[in-house]
Amino acid sequence: MRSSWLALLSLATGLLLSGPASADNMKLLHSERSLYREVLVYETGGVRCICFTRFCRIGRQTCQDVKHPDRIVMNYPQMMLGSLFVKPEPKSVLIIGLGGGTIPRALHELVPQARIDVVEIDPAVVKVARRYFDLGDNSALNVIEADGRVQVKKALREQKSYDLIMLDAFDHEYIPEHLLTQEFLKEVRALLAPGGVLAANTFSSSRLYDHESVTYASVFPEFFNLKRDNRVIIAVNGPLPDAKQLQANSERFERAFDSFGISTSKLLPLFSRKQDWQRNARVLTDQYSPANLLNLGKN
Amino acid sequence: MQLILSYLIAGWSGFFVMAVELLGGRLLAPTFGSSIYVWGAIITVFMLALSIGYLAGGRLSMSAPSVRKLGLILIVAALTVLPLLLFAESLLDSVANAIPDPRFGSLVGATVLFFIPTVFSGMISPYAVRLIVPDRSSSGRHAGQLYFVSTFGSAAGTLLTSFYLVLIMEVNHILIALMSISGLIGGAACLVRGEANAQ
Numbered sequence: 001m002r003s004s005w006l007a008l009l010s011l012a013t014g015l016l017l018s019g020p021a022s023a024d025n026m027k028l029l030h031s032e033r034s035l036y037r038e039v040l041v042y043e044t045g046g047v048r049c050i051c052f053t054r055f056c057r058i059g060r061q062t063c064q065d066v067k068h069p070d071r072i073v074m075n076y077p078q079m080m081l082g083s084l085f086v087k088p089e090p091k092s093v094l095i096i097g098l099g100g101g102t103i104p105r106a107l108h109e110l111v112p113q114a115r116i117d118v119v120e121i122d123p124a125v126v127k128v129a130r131r132y133f134d135l136g137d138n139s140a141l142n143v144i145e146a147d148g149r150v151q152v153k154k155a156l157r158e159q160k161s162y163d164l165i166m167l168d169a170f171d172h173e174y175i176p177e178h179l180l181t182q183e184f185l186k187e188v189r190a191l192l193a194p195g196g197v198l199a200a201n202t203f204s205s206s207r208l209y210d211h212e213s214v215t216y217a218s219v220f221p222e223f224f225n226l227k228r229d230n231r232v233i234i235a236v237n238g239p240l241p242d243a244k245q246l247q248a249n250s251e252r253f254e255r256a257f258d259s260f261g262i263s264t265s266k267l268l269p270l271f272s273r274k275q276d277w278q279r280n281a282r283v284l285t286d287q288y289s290p291a292n293l294l295n296l297g298k299n
Numbered sequence: 300m301q302l303i304l305s306y307l308i309a310g311w312s313g314f315f316v317m318a319v320e321l322l323g324g325r326l327l328a329p330t331f332g333s334s335i336y337v338w339g340a341i342i343t344v345f346m347l348a349l350s351i352g353y354l355a356g357g358r359l360s361m362s363a364p365s366v367r368k369l370g371l372i373l374i375v376a377a378l379t380v381l382p383l384l385l386f387a388e389s390l391l392d393s394v395a396n397a398i399p400d401p402r403f404g405s406l407v408g409a410t411v412l413f414f415i416p417t418v419f420s421g422m423i424s425p426y427a428v429r430l431i432v433p434d435r436s437s438s439g440r441h442a443g444q445l446y447f448v449s450t451f452g453s454a455a456g457t458l459l460t461s462f463y464l465v466l467i468m469e470v471n472h473i474l475i476a477l478m479s480i481s482g483l484i485g486g487a488a489c490l491v492r493g494e495a496n497a498q
Contacts, residue, residue: 035335121334147332150401157396178328286329287469294466 030132034124041132047073050100050128053173062100064133070109071261076201077102078262079232079270080166081110083199085249086224086234086241090114090163094155094191096148096179097169098125100133104141110256114164118143119151121169149178152187161193167200175203177289180212184286185219192237200233208294210281217275218283226270234271246271301366304488305427306448308366308373311484312423313452315477318460319380320345323413325470326383330391331405340405341413348414352421359422360429369426370488376419377481383412384471424449 029048030041040051049063065071072078080103084090091114095104098120107116120126123145129135135143144151148169155162165188169179178184180202188198198220202212209231216223220235241249250264257264284291323341324333331337356372382390391408398404428445432438464473 121332147334147401149329150332150395153330153395154399176333178333181329183329285469286325287471288465289325290466293462 030128032124034122036122036124039122039124039128041128048132050125050133052171062102062133064100064102068261069134070106070259072102072106073261074102075228076230076232077106078260078267079226079228079230080168080199080201081106081257081260081262082226082232082267082270083164083166083197083234084110084253085246085264085268085271086236087164087195087197088249088252090197092160092162092193093117093164093166094152094162095119095166095168096151097167098129098135098143099168101129101135101141102133103166103168105133105135106260108140110253112140116141117162119146119148121145121147148176149184149187152184152191155191156187160191161196162191163193163196165192165196165198167198170201170203172203175208175291175295177291178286180215180284180291181289182215182218182283182285185216189219189237195236195238197237198233198235200235202231202233203295205231206295207281208291210278211284211291211294213275213277214279214281215284217279222273224271224273225276226272228270240273300491302431304366304484304491305369305430306445308369308484308488309424309427309445310448310452311480312373312376312420313449314456314459315376315452315481316345316349316417316420317453317456318464318473318477319383319413319416321457321460322465322470322473323409325465326387326412327391327405327408329388330395331401331408334401336402337405340402341409343406344409344413345417348417349421352418352423353425355418356422357425357429360426364426364429366430366491367489369423369430370485370491372419372422372426372485373481373488374485376416376423377478377485379416379419380474380478384474387412 026042026044028040029043030039032039037052038054040054042049042051043066046066047063048066062077063073065073072081090111093107093111093114093116095107095116095118098104098118101118104116104118107114118141120143126143126145135141146154148167167179167188169176192198200216213225216233216235222240223233223235224240226232226234246268250268254264257267282288320341323345324338327333327337327341359368390411394408394411395404398407424445428438428442431445432441460473468476
């Protein structure tokens with residue numbers, strides 16, 4: 001009895017000592033409890049990050065180099081922007097999940113002619129992105145505060161269509177399960193113009209990886225599977241471009257990507273078509289969508 | 300036998316209500332999202348329906364109460380879940396069309412789908428109290444035992460559904476399983492005869 005109390009006490013002390021605020025000199029710029037989570041803004045070593053958990057090291061959402069706000073410091077936005085190699089001139093873009101606004105800001109510079117709609121469920125995140133990640137009141141970015149799926153259905157009712165849809169609503173902690181089902185992906189596909197592209201940033205590393213893969217494959221028979229720490233899926237409403245086409249498109253962006261600190265030559269080899277998952281895994285549907293429970297399981 | 304069945308029906312009904320409530324969140328999510336206000340709408344509808352069910356069940360227990368009728372209520376509550384299986388998606392889509400605001404959309408959607416079955420489920424507990432209480436002096440103790448069984452059932456229904464059932468079964472299959480069990484227990488209660496009704 002006594003020893004378990006001691007163990008608990010030492011555990012608590014350990015947690016306190018390893019907390020982000022005390023462990024290294026991270027400066028907390030902003031903290032608030034929104035309707036959905038905690039929204040924290042930290043700055044350390046000239047890099048500013050928005051986090052949704054106290055333990056910022058695992059839950060970094062978007063980071064920005066304060067002196068060079070154009071440089072993209074994280075891996076996954078670079079891979080997401082790789083979708084331009086597939087669809088180099090999108091006229092209309094829908095981004096689901098704002099975060100710090102890295103992706104919409106970069107897209108606006110890379111393809112200035114595009115109309116960009118961003119859907120973010122949490123008003124607090126919109127506020128923080130405007131205040132700390134100089135999203136400003138950029139009129140080219142149309143920010144809509146709504147649930148991603150509700151907005152997709154609404155856009156379908158209004159008979160809109162998009163050349164590029166980016167799904168960036170997941171993090172390590174939590175996956176909105178209604179955004180990872182076959183029905184949702186069918187709705188997204190219906191919202192894509194012919195030849196339109198879906199780029200999805202996902203976090204599955206556990207056995208959810210297999211379920212997620214077969215779910216995407218059930219709607220998009222072939223897709224590019226880009227993996228580093230994260231996984232980015234790039235799918236097309238139509239046939240995938242061949243390697244030559246990808247290469248040619250990437251060359252158009254070589255200089256522009258360079259100014260963001262992205263090397264197109266490092267990005268290009270990540271475009272893999274290999275189907276490295278269990279194909280007999282169960283497809284996720286609105287009827288069966290325990291994505292977070294599946295993500296608890298180890299691979 | 301009558302006593303055991305009354306408790307069993309109350310406990311199972313508690314399980315049933317919470318399982319349906321949690322699955323209700325699943326059914327509404329594709330149309331309205333799974334935000335806190337969607338859960339707020341669902342819980343409001345369930346609480347309101349239960350409160351009216353309590354009134355109705357208490358009133359119904361005034362005239363010739365029997366465990367057979369209690370079983371019948373359980374079966375009716377299960378049958379009124381049937382529209383969820385058949386029309387949930389099209390109903391919710393038309394609600395979303397008519398009411399763009401997801402707060403009031405989910406409130407109306409939850410009312411259409413869950414109000415009636417939950418009213419019937421709410422009738423169970425007061426009706427069962429009438430069946431198990433033998434005299435006035437022990438009425439509080441018996442009511443307490445019934446609340447215990449019914450709310451314990453609710454806790455079990457909540458935990459099993461959210462931790463395990465959604466991991467192994469589709470939403471509609473869980474609903475069918477719940478309805479079948481209600482049918483079995485209710486059917487058993489309907490077969491009870493000969494025993495005198497409660498005083």
